[in-house]
Amino acid sequence: xTIKKLKNEYPFEPQSFDIDGITMSYLDxxxxxxxxxxxxxxxxxxxxxxxxxxxxxxxxxxxxxxxHIGCGLSSKPQEYDYRLATHVSNLTKLLESLNVDSITLMMxxxxxxxxxxxxxxxxxxxxxxVIFNTAAFLSDRIPVSINFCRIPVIGEIxxxxxxxxxxxxVYLGFGNDKRDRIKNEVRDGxxxxxxxxxxxxxxxxxxxxxxxxxKHPTYQLIKSIGEKLSQFKxxxxxxxxxxxxxxxxxxxxxKWIEHLPNANVHRFEDAGHWVVxxxxxxxxxxxxxxxxxxx
Numbered sequence: 001x002t003i004k005k006l007k008n009e010y011p012f013e014p015q016s017f018d019i020d021g022i023t024m025s026y027l028d029x030x031x032x033x034x035x036x037x038x039x040x041x042x043x044x045x046x047x048x049x050x051x052x053x054x055x056x057x058x059x060x061x062x063x064x065x066x067x068h069i070g071c072g073l074s075s076k077p078q079e080y081d082y083r084l085a086t087h088v089s090n091l092t093k094l095l096e097s098l099n100v101d102s103i104t105l106m107m108x109x110x111x112x113x114x115x116x117x118x119x120x121x122x123x124x125x126x127x128x129x130v131i132f133n134t135a136a137f138l139s140d141r142i143p144v145s146i147n148f149c150r151i152p153v154i155g156e157i158x159x160x161x162x163x164x165x166x167x168x169x170v171y172l173g174f175g176n177d178k179r180d181r182i183k184n185e186v187r188d189g190x191x192x193x194x195x196x197x198x199x200x201x202x203x204x205x206x207x208x209x210x211x212x213x214x215k216h217p218t219y220q221l222i223k224s225i226g227e228k229l230s231q232f233k234x235x236x237x238x239x240x241x242x243x244x245x246x247x248x249x250x251x252x253x254x255k256w257i258e259h260l261p262n263a264n265v266h267r268f269e270d271a272g273h274w275v276v277x278x279x280x281x282x283x284x285x286x287x288x289x290x291x292x293x294x295x
Contacts, residue, residue: 003073009189010051014073017066017094022080024094025073026066030058035127035291036100039065040091042109042134043206044166045274046072048189049108052280057287061104066094068114070202072193082205084110084218088117095125104128104291108276109248110206112136113222120228129237130287131256131263132275133248137226138219139255142212143247149207159204160197166190186277229259237263238290240283242271264290 003010017024027047037057039050047054047065054063067074068087080086091114095103104127107115112134119126149155159166194200211219237260241253257265266286271279 003192006048006185006189006192009185010048012051012054014047014067017097019069019090019093022069022077023075024066024069024090026064026094027054028062028064028098029054030060030062032062034061035104036062036064036102037104037106037291038095038100038115039063039106040108040111040115041065041068041071042111043071044194044200044203045109045190046193048072048192049274049276050106051189053106053276053284053287056280056284057291061291064095064098064100066091067193068110068202070205076199076201078198078201080201082202083209084113084117084221087114088121091115091118092121101125102127104130106130106132107134107136108132109134109273113225116225116229117221119232120225123231126232126235128290129232129235129260129263130290131237131239131241131260133242133245133252133273135248135252135255136222136229137255137259138211138222139252140212141249141251142210146207146210146247147212149204150210150212155207156204159207160200163194163200166194166200166203226259233260233262235260236290236293238286239263239265240275240286241265241267242273242275242278243267243269244271245273245275247273 012027012029014025015028017026041047041049046067050065057063069090070076070082102125105115113136116136149159209218211222239256268275268279
């Protein structure tokens with residue numbers, strides 16, 4: 001399968017940004033003089049996850065959607081520091097290069113930690129927040145299936161050689177009654193950038209970077225981000241949550257509400273972890289209204 005075969009679902013012209021000789025692919029759609037929306041994907045997806053939102057919103061707004069290094073159409077270096085701090089730094093460099101000063105930040109999965117890592121360092125640049133099934137704070141909760149993928153050697157083999165993490169995500173991510181609606185070409189789109197063990201390196205590294213102990217190298221950064229989230233409690237925020245999420249369950253939603261008590265919360269009872277994929281028709285009107293609202 002080639003990228004041309006994805007054009008019906010992903011009709012965009014990705015841009016390239018060089019970071020120390022490594023290429024980050026990103027979408028930059030819509031009018032350059034419009035308000036800017038930045039959408040951040042998680043693991044194991046890529047900018048393809050947001051394609052329906054990009055199509056709907058880019059007629060009015062500038063929409064920037066990076067593929068994190070190792071993901072999507074970005075480079076997949078084998079010797080690389082795939083840590084949260086690096087992903088936050090990469091996002092910062094990209095947005096600085098694009099002269100972005102005020103953004104609506106939309107985040108899913110690992111995109112939450114990456115996005116809020118950027119946000120706590122650049123709070124004056126965050127105009128609005130949209131939160132989809134994610135976390136940017138410490139938690140001691142982790143599904144058994146994901147924890148298995150963190151086991152040294154065994155987990156790496158499962159994720160990279162047998163594609164266990166992405167394969168499970170494509171099946172489990174949509175919610176029980178959403179699976180039948182996912183067309184083969186959509187599944188193919190999610191699988192497209194990750195055909196072999198080489199190209200699945202970031203999927204494995206993201207799983208390994210989940211900080212479940214104070215000894216973990218990413219623990220202190222997540223802790224620091226979580227401690228600074230309250231500065232955004234007056235920032236206009238929409239929380240859109242798939243309630244059948246096997247990973248980010250209602251416990252995480254409640255934690256977000258504690259940090260951002262003024263947020264508008266939308267619970268999608270029949271949606272799973274990949275809430276945007278399964279429920280974009282319902283989400284788009286919410287986002288249109290949110291973007292048009294007065295500050």
